[in-house]
Amino acid sequence: MASVLVDPMLPKPARVVQVDKDTHDTFTLSLETGNGNGQPAFAPGQFSMLYVFGVGELPISISGDPEEPGRLVYTVRSVGKATNALVTRRPGDQVGVRGPYGTSWPMTRARGKDLLVIAGGIGLAPLRPAIYHILRHRGDYRRLIVLYGARSPQDALYRKQLTAWTYLPDTQILTTVDYGGLRWRGYVGVVTTLFRYVRLQPERTVALICGPEIMMRYVIRELEIRGVAASDTYLSMERNMKCAVGFCGHCQMGPYFVCKDGPVFPLSQMQPWMGKYEL
Amino acid sequence: MRKEILESVHSHPFLKQFQPQQVDRLAELAQEARFDRDQIIFRQGDASSFFYLIISGKVALEVTAIGRTLRVQTVADGEPLGWSSILPSEGKHFQARALGAVRALAWDGARLREACDQECSLGYALMKRLLAVVAERLQATRMQILNMYSTPQKES
Numbered sequence: 001m002a003s004v005l006v007d008p009m010l011p012k013p014a015r016v017v018q019v020d021k022d023t024h025d026t027f028t029l030s031l032e033t034g035n036g037n038g039q040p041a042f043a044p045g046q047f048s049m050l051y052v053f054g055v056g057e058l059p060i061s062i063s064g065d066p067e068e069p070g071r072l073v074y075t076v077r078s079v080g081k082a083t084n085a086l087v088t089r090r091p092g093d094q095v096g097v098r099g100p101y102g103t104s105w106p107m108t109r110a111r112g113k114d115l116l117v118i119a120g121g122i123g124l125a126p127l128r129p130a131i132y133h134i135l136r137h138r139g140d141y142r143r144l145i146v147l148y149g150a151r152s153p154q155d156a157l158y159r160k161q162l163t164a165w166t167y168l169p170d171t172q173i174l175t176t177v178d179y180g181g182l183r184w185r186g187y188v189g190v191v192t193t194l195f196r197y198v199r200l201q202p203e204r205t206v207a208l209i210c211g212p213e214i215m216m217r218y219v220i221r222e223l224e225i226r227g228v229a230a231s232d233t234y235l236s237m238e239r240n241m242k243c244a245v246g247f248c249g250h251c252q253m254g255p256y257f258v259c260k261d262g263p264v265f266p267l268s269q270m271q272p273w274m275g276k277y278e279l
Numbered sequence: 280m281r282k283e284i285l286e287s288v289h290s291h292p293f294l295k296q297f298q299p300q301q302v303d304r305l306a307e308l309a310q311e312a313r314f315d316r317d318q319i320i321f322r323q324g325d326a327s328s329f330f331y332l333i334i335s336g337k338v339a340l341e342v343t344a345i346g347r348t349l350r351v352q353t354v355a356d357g358e359p360l361g362w363s364s365i366l367p368s369e370g371k372h373f374q375a376r377a378l379g380a381v382r383a384l385a386w387d388g389a390r391l392r393e394a395c396d397q398e399c400s401l402g403y404a405l406m407k408r409l410l411a412v413v414a415e416r417l418q419a420t421r422m423q424i425l426n427m428y429s430t431p432q433k434e435s
Contacts, residue, residue, distance in 0.1 A: 180339075182341075189423075212427040214425065
């Protein structure tokens, strides 16, 4: 059988079909990829390299539904030149796409268990495909618990969706903000404070975490106190990824390349390297 | 009514680690308090009065400064509220507002302090438990100050 060699550094052009403003600095872009064969185009937790022609290339987590054919969705926060160029694309514009790359959330291993999804800030974006997957295959999982922390109500992602999901059976969605105005009637405080309001059954819980590293460290401590095993706790790590295929070494963390060995790691694998200075 | 209060004191998660006789003593002093949505439970600077354990509902702690009110924390079912009542001569640090219907157990701060002075083991148990709560809230406040969600990923 003839094998086809594909240059992993060569982006494929994709057309922007929709741009939605999530918050004052965060936008969700939908790209038409032409891959409409009915197979999932990516696994929840994976990322792509998005190239704005003439500006630069960025690793961006895929935030859409893995089973939506022909479309890849990305949520991007504008923090600099390249991300700003990305979020200011308009429908009809083209961007380059490489990937999807990296490891994924353990959706098969988590079957028959409670899924505890813990996200901070834009960390909800790479977890949303896992939530879509659970909702599409609801009978395969037990409870879905989502704990989400954001800076303020205005900074929270996917607000309408989170509200809609609270009405689903066997689903608990709790959002907290660091600071709330007088109109906000939800929780105020860091995401770890939400643990008080959920009843975990640690032996049948798989935890998926994504957010700022300092937040993940405190979340891990709460999970340990509550008896969730390190082998059932998964993290999505963020590092400065360039090549996305383990060549360049920019994203090295201890013995791992986050682009290739991650970004999703079991805590048992990542624990020795968490919080290490200059890693 | 009294029976209901006693049951609430005995089943409240905050008092789970307390000795039965300590819980009995607290139950003797407990009252029930109810607050409606948006009712101010206490204001910033109020002289300390009541210490509460929330049975149900959600309360926002707010800071009023420079003409605006900022919500900095919420406390809910199972949590203490107004811990500064345990300290003499302390005004309230925050304003507390019920975000919905709230039901709580309430203790008069002066009487509670008196009971703690009389029974040092009760006082020690209560202080130890509250110190853990205060430490946890201090840690949470530090994390809020970090503004961790806003730290942008450096682009090259």
